[in-house]
Amino acid sequence: MSASKRGARVRNAHLVEVGMKIVTGAAAASVMLSAAGLLAYLLYRGLPSITWDFLTKAPRYGGIFPAIVGTFWLVAGTAAFAMPIGIAAGIYLSEYAPRGRRTRLIRLSIANMAGVPSIVYGLFGLAMFVMFFGFGVSVLSGSLTLACLTLPVIITTTEEALRQVPQDLRQASLALGATRWRTIRKVVLPAALPGIVTGAILGLSRAAGETAPVLFTAVFFSAPLPMSPLDKTMALPYHIYIMATQPNKPQPGIVWGSALVLVAGVTIINVVAALGRSRARRRVTW
Amino acid sequence: MSTGKLGAFELQEVSVAYGKETAIAGVSMSIEAHSVTALIGPSGCGKSTLLRCLNRMNDELGDVRVGGRILLDGEDIYSRDVDPVELRSRVGQVFQRPNPFPMSIYDNVAYGPRTLGTRSRAELDPLVEESLRRAALWDEVGKNLKKHAFELSGGQQQRLCIARALATAPEVLLMDEPASALDPISSQMIEDTIAVLSSSVTIVIVTHNMQQAARISDRTAFMLRESMDRPAGLVEVGDTRTMFTKPVDPRTEAYITGRFG
Amino acid sequence: MKGGGGRTGRARAVEAVVRAVMSASGWLAIVILTAIAAFLVVNAWPAITDPNVGLVRMLTGTSWYSTNAQPEFGFLPYIVASLRVTGVALAIAVPVGIGAAVYISEFAGRRVKEIGKSVIEFMAAIPSVVYGLVGVAVVGPAIKDALHLPSALTALSAGVVLAFMALPTIITISEDAMHAVPNDLRMGSLALGNTRWQTAYKVIVPAAGSGIFASVMLGLGRAIGETMVVLMVAGGTMNLTWSLTDSARPLTAVIASEMGEVVQGGMHYSVLFVIGLTLFVITFVANLAADLVLERQRRRWRR
Numbered sequence: 109m110s111a112s113k114r115g116a117r118v119r120n121a122h123l124v125e126v127g128m129k130i131v132t133g134a135a136a137a138s139v140m141l142s143a144a145g146l147l148a149y150l151l152y153r154g155l156p157s158i159t160w161d162f163l164t165k166a167p168r169y170g171g172i173f174p175a176i177v178g179t180f181w182l183v184a185g186t187a188a189f190a191m192p193i194g195i196a197a198g199i200y201l202s203e204y205a206p207r208g209r210r211t212r213l214i215r216l217s218i219a220n221m222a223g224v225p226s227i228v229y230g231l232f233g234l235a236m237f238v239m240f241f242g243f244g245v246s247v248l249s250g251s252l253t254l255a256c257l258t259l260p261v262i263i264t265t266t267e268e269a270l271r272q273v274p275q276d277l278r279q280a281s282l283a284l285g286a287t288r289w290r291t292i293r294k295v296v297l298p299a300a301l302p303g304i305v306t307g308a309i310l311g312l313s314r315a316a317g318e319t320a321p322v323l324f325t326a327v328f329f330s331a332p333l334p335m336s337p338l339d340k341t342m343a344l345p346y347h348i349y350i351m352a353t354q355p356n357k358p359q360p361g362i363v364w365g366s367a368l369v370l371v372a373g374v375t376i377i378n379v380v381a382a383l384g385r386s387r388a389r390r391r392v393t394w
Numbered sequence: 395m396s397t398g399k400l401g402a403f404e405l406q407e408v409s410v411a412y413g414k415e416t417a418i419a420g421v422s423m424s425i426e427a428h429s430v431t432a433l434i435g436p437s438g439c440g441k442s443t444l445l446r447c448l449n450r451m452n453d454e455l456g457d458v459r460v461g462g463r464i465l466l467d468g469e470d471i472y473s474r475d476v477d478p479v480e481l482r483s484r485v486g487q488v489f490q491r492p493n494p495f496p497m498s499i500y501d502n503v504a505y506g507p508r509t510l511g512t513r514s515r516a517e518l519d520p521l522v523e524e525s526l527r528r529a530a531l532w533d534e535v536g537k538n539l540k541k542h543a544f545e546l547s548g549g550q551q552q553r554l555c556i557a558r559a560l561a562t563a564p565e566v567l568l569m570d571e572p573a574s575a576l577d578p579i580s581s582q583m584i585e586d587t588i589a590v591l592s593s594s595v596t597i598v599i600v601t602h603n604m605q606q607a608a609r610i611s612d613r614t615a616f617m618l619r620e621s622m623d624r625p626a627g628l629v630e631v632g633d634t635r636t637m638f639t640k641p642v643d644p645r646t647e648a649y650i651t652g653r654f655g
Numbered sequence: 656m657k658g659g660g661g662r663t664g665r666a667r668a669v670e671a672v673v674r675a676v677m678s679a680s681g682w683l684a685i686v687i688l689t690a691i692a693a694f695l696v697v698n699a700w701p702a703i704t705d706p707n708v709g710l711v712r713m714l715t716g717t718s719w720y721s722t723n724a725q726p727e728f729g730f731l732p733y734i735v736a737s738l739r740v741t742g743v744a745l746a747i748a749v750p751v752g753i754g755a756a757v758y759i760s761e762f763a764g765r766r767v768k769e770i771g772k773s774v775i776e777f778m779a780a781i782p783s784v785v786y787g788l789v790g791v792a793v794v795g796p797a798i799k800d801a802l803h804l805p806s807a808l809t810a811l812s813a814g815v816v817l818a819f820m821a822l823p824t825i826i827t828i829s830e831d832a833m834h835a836v837p838n839d840l841r842m843g844s845l846a847l848g849n850t851r852w853q854t855a856y857k858v859i860v861p862a863a864g865s866g867i868f869a870s871v872m873l874g875l876g877r878a879i880g881e882t883m884v885v886l887m888v889a890g891g892t893m894n895l896t897w898s899l900t901d902s903a904r905p906l907t908a909v910i911a912s913e914m915g916e917v918v919q920g921g922m923h924y925s926v927l928f929v930i931g932l933t934l935f936v937i938t939f940v941a942n943l944a945a946d947l948v949l950e951r952q953r954r955r956w957r958r
Contacts, residue, residue: 287666
């Protein structure tokens with residue numbers, strides 16, 4: 109190829125690259141800007157409503173306290189069920205499970221569980237916890253349903269965190285005459301703990317924002333504060349949904365304020381968890 | 395506890411197979427108590443595999459079958475009565491890359507004894523100090539045992555790993571190329587430490603550094619895998635000085651004189 | 656023997672118990688998944704086997720008169736509605752998502768990458784009901800004004816909002832797949848005189864192809880399975896049409912809006928479970944496809 113032809117081709121390629129950089133950059137930028145815009149709009153419409161009264165009073169007085177409390181209890185219940193089982197399963201997959209078809213099957217099931225639509229979890233929760241086990245529409249049923257939804261996330265992030273711990277450490281412990289469980293308990297788990305906790309928190313924050321699974325398993329629009337696990341409850345996401353779809357719109361401030369509280373809560377938890385993870389990550393490897 | 399020297403191995407026709415493939419076969423040799431035995435040979439000759447048989451760390455690798463007999467002080471370590479977990483407190487291992495736990499120096503060294511049930515500081519403190527002295531590390535870290543292990547240099551970390559392994563008072567110490575990841579000065583310190591330790595512990599060391607083997611070992615075993623369809627085996631074993639000056643097998647001579655490696 | 660048989664015996668027992676507990680937890684995942692399928696089938700069974708209803712009629716029937724004396728339960732219109740909304744969502748999210756992933760993976764500097772990833776994590780964490788709210792209050796009316804439509808709540812509006820929910824999934828997984836392509840390949844292509852863009856589309860994207868495909872499958876699963884957004888933004892009218900500017904009532908919205916009013920255990924109740932089962936099967940297949948493709952890629956790279 110002559111030098112001039114080669115030069116022309118290269119110049120062409122550079123032009124195309126600049127073009128594509130712009131195109132793909134625009135795609136990326138539009139996503140970022142939309143997200144930023146969303147946050148900005150949320151703040152704009154919701155911030156004025158965030159007052160102390162708003163957060164601590166009942167709906168009768170224009171507040172959302174019961175919804176916040178309800179969400180809190182649902183998340184607590186979810187954590188109580190999903191964390192022990194999820195972390196144990198994650199430990200199993202990372203430390204004990206043999207390579208082979210059966211383990212593949214377990215992993216496949218977990219991946220599929222993660223993809224099941226949240227409304228289907230709601231149906232499952234209705235059929236199994238509300239009706240079959242007879243817990244009725246309650247915090248308990250809602251928590252159990254949300255726990256099933258959150259389980260795959262916790263299992264996966266736990267396994268990931270354990271994987272990050274270098275194999276050398278396990279070998280060193282075994283070579284010193286420790287059993288596998290002692291190795292996990294004293295060396296592997298402490299090293300992986302930040303990652304595990306972060307993953308659990310992320311999973312739980314997702315559960316906090318879910319509406320569909322609790323629609324028929326836990327919530328009621330104007331329920332009082334739940335006094336026992338068998339009570340119905342309000343929940344923040346459900347509250348937002350109901351108010352947003354009322355034909356006679358209540359003060360928009362309440363809706364946007366609630367949305368902001370929910371998003372702020374979820375975001376703050378995620379940020380704290382991510383910070384905790386990066387701080388603790390430094391100490392495991394050198 | 396004992397009057398005689400402990401930590402003598404007797405290997406009889408030892409073979410190791412992973413899945414369908416036999417890695418090493420027909421290895422017979424003896425390892426004297428309180429001596430330094432070097433395993434040398436080119437890459438892939440099975441020396442690390444053989445080493446891992448001596449503390450049954452091979453068991454952790456899955457589908458492994460060990461044939462023949464390995465006797466430690468007269469007892470077959472692969473018999474049903476022997477618990478590999480317990481065996482490993484008697485036969486310690488130091489790895490190629492230093493692998494201290496992400497804990498303080500003290501907790502690293504105390505890990506083994508704590509596993510064995512020693513809990514009180516009154517018992518642990520002297521044990522930790524003695525182990526660090528034997529590993530020639532006490533002078534450098536004795537003043538601050540709370541320091542995190544990762545703050546030590548590579549050479550210091552490896553000596554910490556040696557101290558950690560010594561803390562369970564093993565009869566045997568297995569070392570898999572312990573100095574290969576270290577700078578020459580640290581490497582020399584490790585060699586000096588080995589020389590001193592060998593009067594109280596049996597040491598089996600895998601090394602690809604022939605000069606090192608010649609320097610520190612009492613006996614040397616040369617292993618070789620001649621082709622991919624036959625398992626690796628033991629070519630020659632004997633007194634180090636003799637082997638390096640007048641090897642019996644021509645293959646040993648070829649390796650030692652650097653004709654292949 | 657040092658250490659004593661007692662300690663070892665106890666340790667062995669503890670080890671066995673722990674192993675059993677961990678193993679049981681691992682298998683629980685399979686148990687729950689099976690339970691979900693089982694409960695769905697059991698509750699859907701009456702409708703499937705009823706001579707007046709039946710699976711075929713439900714999937715292909717076009718009239719939904721649940722409150723009639725002789726109820727009819729054809730939910731083909733709802734299937735079409737789901738497809739319409741998902742179609743819009745993917746039509747937006749796939750090109751934008753892959754484009755953004757290419758930019759982040761191949762062109763962006765480190766700071767932009769980090770900011771980008773944080774922003775995407777933020778997007779992924781926003782609850783669906785908030786997206787629904789924004790759809791109802793902002794996106795819907797904006798589209799209505801821009802295209803002079805009679806209504807703000809249409810398949811198009813819902814699809815646009817759904818795209819936002821699918822984007823983080825597609826971007827993250829595609830970017831991971833591209834990032835996983837060994838740097839040697841990148842270097843080799845650049846050394847041959849290719850620009851970064853040429854490297855991207857000739858080498859990286861094909862190499863990451865299965866990961867990108869998996870991301871689209873998972874994005875599809877998310878879009879089809881999403882409930883709150885379509886419940887709030889798509890309009891909710893039952894109609895059999897492919898028009899994007901009309902209202903839509905996807906499968907998920909049907910379940911969500913009608914479950915509160917049915918008789919527990921009745922035929923209507925059972926039909927809703929059939930819809931749930933349909934959704935379960937669709938997302939199961941999408942996930943399986945994604946997983947198989949990812950597994951094949953993993954094996955290829957293990958060379």
